[in-house]
Amino acid sequence: MQNTDLRSYVKKHPDNKMAWYLLGKEYLKEGQEAKANYCFQQAGEIYEAFERSKAPADIWMDYQDKLVEMSALKEKKKRIRKMWLTLLMFLLLAGLPPADAPGANQGVTDALASALDSGDDHQEVKPEANEKKGADASSVQQGSVFTAAAFGGENDGGGALAAAWAGAGKGVQTTAVLGMQTSDAWAIWQRDMPVKYIMQTNSKGKLTAQSYDAKQCNCEPPEVSAKIKRMALAWTARQETAAALSSAIVSYHKQHKTWPKSVTALAQPFPDNILGETSAEMSEMFPQLLAMHQSKAQAITTGDIGKGESQASQTPDTKKASFADTVGGQPFFAKPLEIVIDKNNHRLALISGSTILRMYEVGLGGERTPEGSYVITDKVVNPNGRSNGEFGSRGMQLSDTNYAIHGTNEPNSIGQDESLGCVRMRKDDVEELFALAPQGTPVRIGKNLLPALMSVPEAKERYTHKLVPKQSNPGKTYHWLN
Structure with missing residues (x-):
């Protein structure tokens, strides 16, 4: 990247030590050692930390590009704002009396002039001291x-x-x-x-x-x-819990056109069992996740997506932020959970965006298994009235059809096309999916959608919490196409 971009950036943001460091590296490439050394002096501890680290030199190129990209975006916004403010000033002044006339609206004129001379709308985030980003x-x-x-x-x-x-x-x-x-x-x-x-x-x-x-x-x-390994393992488990809860909040809002007031509203007996399993930490996470989704929904309504994302990144009391252990102070999984089923390789994946949380091997019905888009409707514990029935211990109906994702009493059929169209899973797999994927989770079935791999935790690391009571449906006999 041309150092002119970085030079322009550091002029506007002289406190950004990472920018000074990157500019110094650009000068060093051009053989201008004196200018490079000056930049490195301005970079201070950033220069010392990076030069002594084992990180490869090109690892920060994404960050360098983002600095210039952000700067260009701010300049564009500033120009647009000035254009509109200038037009507004013209319109206001066109309808105002002379400045020396009685009752002249000098306050409006002063406010507009001040706005035209103001700097950037947002304070620059400094790489060396971003204490307000996420958590106190x-x-x-x-x-x-x-x-x-x-x-x-x-x-x-x-x-x-x-x-x-x-x-x-x-x-x-x-x-x-x-x-x-x-x-x-x-x-x-x-x-x-x-x-x-x-x-x-x-x-x-x-x-x-x-x-x-x-x-x-x-x-x-x-x-x-x-210690770091233990903390990392606990962190990944918390992010999965947050993903399930966050998706359940979205599902509840789609169904009821209002927001849930607590985790309890998501964990009712059948048929209102949006969540299959709950935990104490869900109650801790709930207020922040709810506020995040409410802010995003309001932003979509008003058309100000950027503002919604900014508000969603803040919590009323950062000292109680549930994701203070996460970079940015927000849950890692930003998108709701979805299920993707690949008929070619007999795989079922639970995904968030382009990240696969789980990848299970499943049994299918070949061409009898329909392709298309569905959602999980009924979530049933022991759909046959017992855990060892033909549908196993868990069943998730697809869009009120005769197709479902369920367990099986024929484990040898996993990986085969032996069902009449349903998706069969092993007991531990279907119980984990039931716990993770809320009612209302989108399901997409097709071919060549997923890689032919598996990603299933060891038994002790499975996602498991407290099962919501009364999730069976004794009043109905299911006739899924198994």
């Missing part, structure tokens, strides 16, 4: 926050690393980036994802970055501490 420093008890990114193919985790660096500050001593494997355009989420990078801030505010990927850094990285 005091809300992170151990000073450790986490995020995850796709690594592999063309993905180097640059976006997540830039966000992690931007979130580093006095209140965040440790920021860990977990690595998701990739397959085609998918990122594969797992409970035990490896730590790829750790950024740390000492008591004096000095930053360091350490790569834990031997291939990427071409080094012999140190061992990740057992």
Whole structure:
């Protein structure tokens, strides 16, 4: 990238030390060492931290591009705003009496003139001290926050690393980036994802970055501490809980055209069992997730999506923020959960956006299994009245049809086309999916939709909480096409 862009940026944002560092690197490439050294001096601890780290030199290119992109966007907004303000001033002044006339509206004119001379609308986020992004420093008890990114193919985790660096500050001593494997355009989420990078801030505010990927850094990285591994495992589990709860809130709103008042509203007996399982931490997360969805919905109504996202990133009391352990202070999974079923390779995936949370092997019915889009309607525990019936211990009906995702008493049929059209799952798999996917979850069935892999946690790491009572339906005999 031309250093003219960065030079323009640092003039407007002289406190952004990362920008100074990147500009210095550009000057160094051009052989202008004196200018480069000046930039490195302005970068301060950012220069020291990065030069001593094991991170590859090109890992921050995404961040560098975003700096210039954000600056250009702000300039465009500023020009548009000035154009409208100028037009507004002209219209107002055209209808106002002379300034020396009795009752002249000098206040309006002064306000407009002040607005025309004002700077950017939003305060610049500084990479070295973004304490307000997500959670207050005091809300992170151990000073450790986490995020995850796709690594592999063309993905180097640059976006997540830039966000992690931007979130580093006095209140965040440790920021860990977990690595998701990739397959085609998918990122594969797992409970035990490896730590790829750790950024740390000492008591004096000095930053360091350490790569834990031997291939990427071409080094012999140190061992990740057992404490960080335990915290990372707990973090991934919490993000799955948040994904299920967040999707349930969306489903409730679609069904009732109003917002739920509590987790209890989502966890009623059949047929109002939007959630199949609940936990105490859901009640903790609920207020922030509800506020996030309400802000987004209001923004869609008013047409101001950007404002809605900005409001959604804030909580009334950051000291009680549920996602203070997450970079950005928001749940990792931003999009509601969906189910995708691939008839070619007998796979069922639970996804959020382009991230696969789970990938199960399933039994199908070949051409008898219909293709198309559905939603989960009935969610039933023991659809045959017992856990070992032909539909197993769980059943999820597809759009009030005779097709369903359910368990089976013929486990050898998994991976085969032996059903009359339904989707068969192993007992542990269907019970986990039942717990994760709320009523109202979209289901898409087709061919060549998913990679031929599996991503299922070990038994001790399965998603499991407290089963909602009375989810059977004794008043109905199901005749799904099994």
